[in-house]
Amino acid sequence: MDLFQAASSDNSGVPAPQDRSPLAVRMRPATLDELVGQEHLLEAGSPLRRLVEPSPEDAGGDAPRRRISPSSVVLWGPPGTGKTTLAYLIARASERRFTELSAVTAGVKDVRAVIEDARRRLVTSGEETILFIDEVHRFSKSQQDALLPAVENRWVTLVAATTENPSFSVISPLLSRSLMLTLRPLEEEHVRRLLSRALTDERGLGGAHGLDDDAADHLLRLAGADARKALTILEAAAGSAEAAQEQDITLQAVERAIDVAAVRYDKAGDQHYDVISAFIKSMRGSDVDAALHYLARMIVAGEDPRFIARRVVIAAAEEVGMADPTALQVAMAAADGVSFIGMPEARILLAQAVVHIATAPKSNASHRALDAAIADVRAGKVGAVPAPLRDGHYAGAKDLGHGVGYRYAHDYPHGIAPQEYAPDGLRGTRYYRPTGHGHEREITSRLEAIHRLLGRDPEGS
Numbered sequence: 488m489d490l491f492q493a494a495s496s497d498n499s500g501v502p503a504p505q506d507r508s509p510l511a512v513r514m515r516p517a518t519l520d521e522l523v524g525q526e527h528l529l530e531a532g533s534p535l536r537r538l539v540e541p542s543p544e545d546a547g548g549d550a551p552r553r554r555i556s557p558s559s560v561v562l563w564g565p566p567g568t569g570k571t572t573l574a575y576l577i578a579r580a581s582e583r584r585f586t587e588l589s590a591v592t593a594g595v596k597d598v599r600a601v602i603e604d605a606r607r608r609l610v611t612s613g614e615e616t617i618l619f620i621d622e623v624h625r626f627s628k629s630q631q632d633a634l635l636p637a638v639e640n641r642w643v644t645l646v647a648a649t650t651e652n653p654s655f656s657v658i659s660p661l662l663s664r665s666l667m668l669t670l671r672p673l674e675e676e677h678v679r680r681l682l683s684r685a686l687t688d689e690r691g692l693g694g695a696h697g698l699d700d701d702a703a704d705h706l707l708r709l710a711g712a713d714a715r716k717a718l719t720i721l722e723a724a725a726g727s728a729e730a731a732q733e734q735d736i737t738l739q740a741v742e743r744a745i746d747v748a749a750v751r752y753d754k755a756g757d758q759h760y761d762v763i764s765a766f767i768k769s770m771r772g773s774d775v776d777a778a779l780h781y782l783a784r785m786i787v788a789g790e791d792p793r794f795i796a797r798r799v800v801i802a803a804a805e806e807v808g809m810a811d812p813t814a815l816q817v818a819m820a821a822a823d824g825v826s827f828i829g830m831p832e833a834r835i836l837l838a839q840a841v842v843h844i845a846t847a848p849k850s851n852a853s854h855r856a857l858d859a860a861i862a863d864v865r866a867g868k869v870g871a872v873p874a875p876l877r878d879g880h881y882a883g884a885k886d887l888g889h890g891v892g893y894r895y896a897h898d899y900p901h902g903i904a905p906q907e908y909a910p911d912g913l914r915g916t917r918y919y920r921p922t923g924h925g926h927e928r929e930i931t932s933r934l935e936a937i938h939r940l941l942g943r944d945p946e947g948s
Contacts, residue, residue, distance in 0.1 A: 510722035511715045513690045514681070515572050521684075522569055522576075523714075524677040525670055534666055535573070539580040559638050559645035561623070561653050561662065564670025565829070567713030570648035573668075574619040577646055583615040584608065586643075590625035595633050602637040609642055616643045623647035624656035631658045638664050673712040679703065681714050682721055696725050697735040705741050708789030711830065720745055759790075767798060771806045775845035782841055792833050796822035799840045810850035810925035817843045848925030856919035863913070870910025903940045915943060 516522045519529055519539055528535045538560065560577070562570040578585040586601055605616035618637070620626070637643045638661065645665065653662055685691035686698055698706075698721070706724065710717035721736070723744035728736045731743075766781035785795055796818075803818035821840035825833040879890020894904035907914060921927035921934065 509719065510685060510691055511718040514685045514688065514718055515575070516569070517576075519576065522572065523680055524673040525569060527671065528668055535668060539573075539576050559643075559665040560647070561657060561665045561667045562646065562648045562670060563653050563667060564650070565672045565712060566650055567710075567715040567717075568670040568673055569714070570670060571619075571621065573670075574617075574646045574648065578617045578619070583617050583644070585617050585619065587619045587621070590620055590622040590630075593620075593630075595630050598630055598633045602633070602642060605637065606640075606642040618643040618645050620645065620647045622649065624649040624651040624653075628658055631661050635660055635664075673714055675707055675712075678707055678710060678712065678714055678717045682706070682717060685718055685721060692721075692725055695734075696728055699735055699737050702736050702738045702741045705738055708787075709741075709745065711789060762788075763798060767802055767806075770799075770802045770841060770845045771849065773845055773849065775842055778841050778845045779838065782837060786830075786834055786837075792825045792830055792837065793822075795837055796825045796840075799837065799844065802844050803840070805851060805854055806849055807844055807847045808850040808853045808927075809921065809930060810848040810927050812926060814844050814847050848927075850922045850924050850927050852919060852921050852927065859918045863916075868912060870912040872910055873907050875906060876908065901936075901940060903937060905940060905942050 519536070522529065530536070562573055564570055575585075584605075586605070588597060588601060601618060605618065608614040608616060620634075623631070634645060638645050645661075647657070647665070649656055653667055657665075682698065682703065686696065687694050702724065706717060706720050710720055720741065724736045724741045727744040728734070728740040731740065733740060762781055762784055766778060766785070769775075769777035769781060782795065786792070800815070800818040800822050803814040807814040818840045821836040824836040828836070874888040875891060875893040877884070877889035879885055879893075885891055892906075894906045896902050896904040898904070909916060919934075921930040923931060
């Protein structure tokens with residue numbers, strides 16, 4: 488049940504917020520112009536504009552009625568981005584009867600009862616119904632199947648909201664009969680704008696309180712991209728400030744309100760670089776507990792989990808390398824999972840990857856080898872590619888000796904053909920020198936055997 492259900496309703500059946508309603512309800516956008524972060528849906532002539540605003544031909548007459556597309560709509564986006572708000576805006580604009588079901592509590596019987604009532608009203612009085620279903624992804628296949636006749640015959644206009652990809656969570660027949668609108672995650676500037684509006688708007692705090700900058704930063708870190716959560720925290724902090732007889736909402740007021748201490752962490756300042764530096768060095772130094780501590784500080788402070796994941800992937804290759812080749816696989820899987828799942832669950836993937844890297848044997852031999860090779864190339868040590876290794880597939884190549892004398896490795900024992908691969912001037916040069924740590928112990932013994940088969944000094948130059 489949405490928070491609006493605690494409030495009274497207007498003639499359209501849409502609940503109207505009252506003074507006693509939560510701040511997040513009172514500040515729900517009343518028009519599309521108050522919606523933030525979804526500009527891609529608000530362009531002139533867009534499906535959303537046509538759903539909510541009157542068409543030019545409806546603007547004439549003494550009592551123009553707003554027209555709504557008969558298409559049902561699936562709203563997909565993260566929590567707190569405006570899905571429920573859009574449902575109410577559509578309902579108010581259409582002047583149709585508005586009915587809401589929660590997928591958490593409603594069963595097939597409830598769905599069929601609502602549909603039958605909507606069908607009866609349509610037949611007897613011509614009254615049309617908008618059916619809003621929140622968290623539609625929680626409906627089972629049979630519950631979604633029960634919606635199909637009503638959507639197909641337009642007994643109801645379905646407006647369904649989901650935080651999960653409808654391609655996987657909504658049955659295909661229902662999805663094909665609906666218009667899907669994707670809401671993007673809010674950025675920090677969007678949530679900050681909503682907070683500013685709530686502080687001054689008469690529907691909100693009406694200018695009764697100011698909000699200190701550090702309090703706003705802490706609040707934004709805690710709320711993330713969730714506008715509803717941000718307004719809920721702001722309301723609690725305002726109550727804390729009033730109880731302390733403080734006019735401005737301070738950092739201490741926010742901390743008292745939600746019992747979460749602020750973490751000193753400026754994403755654009757020294758703390759950001761100090762913490763990420765300590766995080767990387769702790770993984771490199773195999774102190775798993777310290778690494779987890781710095782990971783926790785970044786998560787609590789609201790650091791972008793994708794940024795953390797990128798640093799973890801780099802550490803897997805730079806600090807662990809071939810001492811444990813699976814570390815990079817785990818780190819990449821975690822990075823993919825972070826993008827796919829999002830917070831807060833993504834923290835579990837990050838923790839696994841950090842523990843793996845911190846406890847793995849360490850080697851930077853592979854990237855040190857590449858750096859040494861790059862240094863030689865930049866110093867002009869390039870040399871000519873040996874003739875047998877050159878491309879011999881074009882006309883006249885063999886006349887130049889290209890590809891002539893090449894030894895195919897798979898024709899030799901152990902799959903190793905003794906021939907010169909390096910350019911002139913670099914013969915016998917050794918770049919990669921594996922450590923004795925982890926998997927590189929095996930690589931060391933294998934490399935010694937390879938060098939002997941190639942006719943080289945195992946120690947190299």
